[in-house]
């Protein structure tokens with residue numbers, strides 16, 4: 001057993017209120033098995049254990065400050081420099097228990113850090129794929145939060161013991177400030193606060209987050225007593241931001257903003273973990289110690305899922321807008337602009353990958369007559385059905401477009417010349433005896449079809465089109481007969 005005799009008489013493991021600066025705790029030890037005295041370094045900047053003769057105990061390497069207590073009945077003095085006037089609970093465990101706890105701690109923290117790094121990279125790459133920098137805020141947020149917990153939990157003390165940089169409370173607060181500002185930025189983008197909130201509450205959140213960051217930077221450089229006051233203001237401001245973000249998220253859920261429910265769930269988990277942590281001590285020391293880290297990991301995962309959902313939604317919106325702009329309003333094929341843009345990229349692929357380009361130009365014969373005799377509406381339906389037929393004749397990857405009036409174009413990239421010829425033959429065959437049904441009418445359709453099948457790389461789409469167009473006109477000229485022969489039956 002080990003008791004603290006001064007400044008207060010309590011059992012080791014119970015919290016002792018430290019005062020700011022240097023102080024000495026006296027420990028009365030009656031050790032029957034080699035043990036370890038250990039405590040976290042979050043509010044302690046210096047610590048040394050000395051015996052009554054003034055001999056210094058060498059510390060062990062680990063996340064927490066640790067000293068081996070040999071067997072015997074003796075008094076030792078713990079000389080501590082505290083950077084905050086808070087409670088510290090120096091614990092005494094048998095060497096085996098202390099080592100086990102240290103291993104568990106390193107496993108938990110390694111899992112947590114690895115998980116955070118993987119999520120930060122995943123969401124960062126998602127953001128990059130759609131060129132949306134808002135998602136980098138998630139990566140920055142998770143990285144800062146992970147760094148804060150790694151410093152707070154003293155993980156790096158195992159490799160860089162006694163480093164002032166790693167254990168300074170001011171440096172930890174800098175990462176806490178960065179975590180707040182990046183989290184606020186990310187949720188602002190994810191839930192679209194600019195459109196959700198009125199300018200003043202959004203500006204208040206932005207300014208408060210920047211204020212926290214500013215305080216986190218200033219407290220690094222001002223004298224010690226000032227930095228304590230600044231860190232207290234930081235804490236209050238952070239609490240206000242958390243409440244503000246939760247309220248804004250509730251509003252987003254009410255307005256059915258995409259992903260808002262997931263964000264609210266993540267925030268609730270964090271909030272509950274923060275509150276419950278205080279009461280978990282009796283239930284499970286493990287949960288008391290790691291509840292917040294587990295909650296942060298779950299929160300990070302839920303927010304990553306929300307980010308992925310948002311990326312999917314943005315991508316779908318973009319595709320929909322692109323399709324709207326590039327599809328023909330009448331026929332289920334590309335319009336001229338959309339077809340030309342897509343055709344240009346097929347030409348580029350052909351230049352790098354090789355193969356055969358097959359460009360087919362289709363102009364319906366005597367289409368004017370259908371309009372004139374059956375009406376424009378029937379003409380429209382005829383064009384839409386012809387486009388559907390072309391879609392069925394082509395493969396998924398072929399580009400079918402309406403080039404103008406009653407002209408259609410097809411561009412296919414084929415592996416072999418035979419494949420290109422087969423596609424052309426398929427289209428020729430279908431149009432050689434085509435009758436389509438519009439309402440109760442059977443309308444025979446004829447078309448002049450010109451084509452170009454080329455192996456050589458092409459840079460000039462217009463030239464290729466012109467060649468296919470010329471071939472089509474040549475065919476039209478030979479097919480054209482003086483008498484009008486459309487045989488339209490009711």
Ligand SMILES: Nc1nc2c(ncn2[C@@H]2O[C@H](COP(=O)(O)OP(=O)(O)OP(=O)(O)O)[C@@H](O)[C@H]2O)c(=O)[nH]1
Nearest residue numbers: 363364365366367368369371376377379380405406
């Ligand atoms: N119903 C309908 N008709 C259209 C549309 N766009 C163009 N047209 C008509 O399609 C016809 C195309 O003209 P041409 O290709 O010169 O006429 P054609 O009768 O097919 O003559 P040939 O091609 O020489 O056989 C014109 O009468 C246009 O009014 C459309 O969106 N809907």
